[in-house]
Amino acid sequence: MNEISLLCKILPRLKQRDEIAVGPGDDCAAIDMGDNYLLAAVDQLIGGVHYISETTPAAAAGAKLLKRNLSDIAAMGGVPLYALVTVASSRKEEEWFMGFYDGLELEAEKWNVSICGGDLSGLPAGGTSEVTTLTILGKTAKNHLCLRSGAKPGYLLFCTGCFGNSLNSGHHLDFVPRLKEGEFLAGKYTTAMMDVSDGLLLDACRMATASAVGIELWTECIPLRGGATLEQALTDGEDYELILAVSPDNVPDLKRNWPFPDTPLSEIGFFTSSRPGQVFDRDGNELNKGTYKGYEHFRD
């Protein structure tokens, strides 16, 4: 049993109301509110799974919980607005909780996000230190919505930032969610975008599957985070970068107008009509089978 095969069984059973334009399976759900879409997503951050319980400052864990979710809003071209937070913890020290919420609130204020609800509970000792979750709500203009399913053959694959070695470099804690970049790109330069949190290869494969296209990935063009190998860049996870599909017509304007000198924007492949759901290199080797395996929080 793994997360992906389980979700393949569960998700089709969930009935969606008519006003739900995008249901489970993308970075956020999108709910038609008339003038715009309400975006909603939830993510977990678990001690011992997503950070090292003993050594990670509580404030860094709190900030990371929010930033993971902001990355999902960024991928939909949205603006974050509200958050609801749960903490189930076996810790007894008030300092940890105060630190966690301080880090969370500081990050929330940076992005003008209001933490408007939550729940606290104890956990029996002996297992994980805590399970925390955050539900993010945001909005996006109807013509800004960026889905995983919007890539078309002939479109170019772009990415922001660098990949790999997120854990050792500290990137998994100190990254900046690509909200500004996502808002700049959405609607104007792309309508197909997602955030990369489970490794470039697995997430690219998800985009290829959702769009029913193949991806030729130019592995030599993938920007490596300091100290990362290509394999790490493909599979480490926790990059929190964006990948997007850009029509060839938009490529010159996008390169000329990119207004974020501190955020690399790289062309790393293109979408094909052949081999739908597959990611392969220039030599035609299928990358998402065999050698490389994507990151999965929910392992066998």
Added chain:
Amino acid sequence: MNEISLLCKILPRLKQRDEIAVGPGDDCAAIDMGDNYLLAAVDQLIGGVHYISETTPAAAAGAKLLKRNLSDIAAMGGVPLYALVTVASSRKEEEWFMGFYDGLELEAEKWNVSICGGDLSGLPAGGTSEVTTLTILGKTAKNHLCLRSGAKPGYLLFCTGCFGNSLNSGHHLDFVPRLKEGEFLAGKYTTAMMDVSDGLLLDACRMATASAVGIELWTECIPLRGGATLEQALTDGEDYELILAVSPDNVPDLKRNWPFPDTPLSEIGFFTSSRPGQVFDRDGNELNKGTYKGYEHFRD
């Protein structure tokens, strides 16, 4: 350290955007959407804390997770619409997950709620079997919003249903959230309502505190669930009933028009201008100090 004192420190630090009409601390947050309010709340259900991991059917746990949250929407006089669900579990059997989501989805379809997002993660073995959370989104007409803070001196205290012995009777799993009752009451008969999940006494005390009034509780009028003592009715928790404040002018109409023959509606006290934040009996004994202690998930 306990949940209440911790929240007293954390909640005032959380900055709220202007459109948030009700922030953390009530049953739901209420966000001004122009024509109506968007309601949002989150709650957790933890194996070994809120149900017995070994013996509770997975479907019953899934249904309970949703129903706890529906009870919060009921307390605001709202209609539930969407849910986002997380599961962090150390279990390996696919059957448990399928059963959990089946129970959840079956309950969701009863109320026309769409599970539009979620996240699954593993947990290290040795602690709790799982931590599950659900964020509920709903809506309510602006004149239907029912807050804890709306009780006034001279108003009568009413409750739905019975109290106590929820665990042994199975009520904590098989209860029906009071959505129909809440919608009937909201705006017309009351503007001050809350759900009772942590014990009648603690939750009545919360309402008294939020409204800056006292409550004279007629303990002999409290309907006892089969097998419950008064003390259990006051402190057991997990009743998922509504308490509400009703103006004396509305009492005759409310009693005459109550359309739910299967749901007891009882008059169990009244609100006073003296002793704000206190709950006391007919003899003036303060109930929320000393003998009786409310239920708390997050103990010292």
